[in-house]
Every structure is written in structure tokens, then in C-alpha cells.
Amino acid sequence: MTLPPRLHAINEGLAFLIEIAALAVLAWWGWQSVESRVLGLLVAVAAPAAAAVLWGMFAAPRARIPVPLPGVLVVKAVVFGAASAALYAMGHVSWAAVAVVVAVANTALATLDRRAAMHRQA
Template identity: 70%
Template sequence: MTLPTPLHVINEGLAFLLEVAALAVLAWWGWQTVETTAVRLLLAVAAPTVAAVLWGLFAAPKARIPVHLAGVLTVKVLVFGAAAAALYAMDRHGWATVFAVVVAANTVLATLDRRASMRQAA
């Protein structure tokens, strides 16, 4: 299933916004998790940094280490799952659910669209 160009652009834009939101949520979670300012700052910086490094290495369109689709999806599950879990841990259960559902729909559409585009190019 290849998405029409306008929907493809919207879905790709949404994917980017979800990635940024995941990093922001992980930073927020890091800041909310503990009382000590130094540890708060460490977690608020380290959690999104680890997610961004994993993403850049394996899941980004121009990943440093290209992996098969299963590897990309694994990284996406780890990063987006951590963000959804962080929202849930901060008692934002509704937001965690909405985030997870939107991420799942976006990822399914993007995956089907990329696979169809690859078949057409071959």
C-alpha cells in the first residue's frame, strides 16, 4: 500500500513530531523521577540522549549502522515504548495510551508505505 503523496508527507511529519515528543517525555520523566537535583539533571539528559543515540545508530533514515526492518522496529519499540512507559509512570495514563496508539498507527503506515515503494522501485 503506497500512500498518496500528501498523506505520505503528513505521516512522515507526524513521525518526526513523535520522535521529538519521545525525547521530550524521556527528559521530563528524568526530571520528575528523583528528588536530588544532580540526579534529576543526569536522568533528564541521559534518558533522551541514549534514545537519540540508539535512534541515530539504527533507526534513522540515514542510520550509521544500517539494519534490517526488524532491527529498526526493535529500536522504535524500545524508544517509543520507553516514552509511553515514562508517561504511564508519571500518572499520565491517558496520554501514554494515546501516544502508544498514534505511534503504532504511524509506524504501521510508514512501514507499509516504505515496503510498497521499495517493491515499485525494484
Template identity: 65%
Template sequence: MKLPGPLHVFNEGLAFLLELAALAVLAWWGWDAADNVALRLLLAVSAPAVAAVTWGLFAAPKARIPLPLPGVLAVKALVFGAAALALHALDHPSAALAFAVVALLNTALATADRQAAMRRGA
């Protein structure tokens, strides 16, 4: 299913915002996960850094290590799932569910759109 132009642009923008939100939530979780300030800083920096590096290596459009589609989807599920779990751990279960549903729908639409574009040679 090829998305119409404006919906394609909207979905791609939403994907970027979801990626940024995942990093922010992971940083928030890291800060909240410990009492010691040094450990808070370590977790608040390292949790989103690990997610960003993993995404950049395997799931980004210009990934350093290109994976087949199932691998890319697994990385996206890992990062978005970690963010949803972090929101839940931060006592925001409704936000966690909403984030997970929006990320899932966005990824499904983007995947279908990209596959349709590849079939058409675009």
C-alpha cells in the same frame, strides 16, 4: 500500500513530531524521577540522549549501523515504548496509551509505505 502524496507528507511529519515528543517525555520523566537536583539533571539529559543515540545509530533513515527492518522496528518500539512507559510513570496513563497507539499506527503506515515504494523501485 503506497500512501497518497499529502498523506505521506503528513505521516512523515507526524513521525518526526512523535520522535521529538518521545525525547521530551523521556527528559520530563528523568526530571521527575529523582529528588536530588544533580540526579534529576543527569536523568533528564541522559534518558533522551540514550534514546536519540540509539535511534540515530539504528533506526534513522541514514543510520550509522543499518539494521534489517525487524531490527529497526524493534528500536522504534523500544524508544516509543520507553516514552509511553514514562508517560504512564508520570501519572498520565491515557496520554501514554494515546501516544503508544499513534506511534504504532504511524510506524505501521510508514513501514507499509516504504515497502511499497521499494517494491516499485521508487
């Protein structure tokens, strides 16, 4: 299934917004996860930084270590899953569910589109 160009662009833009939102949620969770403000700041920086490094190494379009599609999907599941778990842990159960649904739908569309494009090139 190849997405029409406009829908492809919208889905790619949404993917970027979801990725940024995941990092923001991880920072928010980090800030609120511990009593100490110093440790909270440390976790608020470390959690999204770890997710960004993982993403950049394996899941980004220009990843430092290219992996097959299943590997990319695992990294996306870890990062989006961590953000959703963070929302849930902070008591935002509905937002956690919305985050899961949006991330899965966006990733599924992108994956189908990517596979169709690879088959066209072959």
C-alpha cells in the same frame, strides 16, 4: 499500500513530531524520577540522549549502522515504548495510551508505505 504524496508527507511530519515528543517525555520523566535535582538533571539529559543515540545508530533514515526493517522496528518500539512507560510512570495513563496508539499507527503506515516503495523499485 502506497500512500498518496500528501498523506506520505503528513505521516513523515507526524513521525518527526512523535520522535521529538518521545525525547521530551524522557527528559521530563528523568527530571521527575529522582528526588535530587542534580541526579534529576543527569537523568533528564541521559535518558533522551541514550534514546537519540540508539535512534541515530539504527533507526534514522541515515543510520550509522543500517539494519533490516525488523531491527528498525525494534528500536522504534524501545524508544516509543520507553516514552509511553515514562508517561504511565508519571501518572499520565491516558496520554501513555494515546502515545502508543499514535506511534503504532504512524509506524504501521510508514512501514507499509516503505515496503510498497521497495517493491516498486524491484
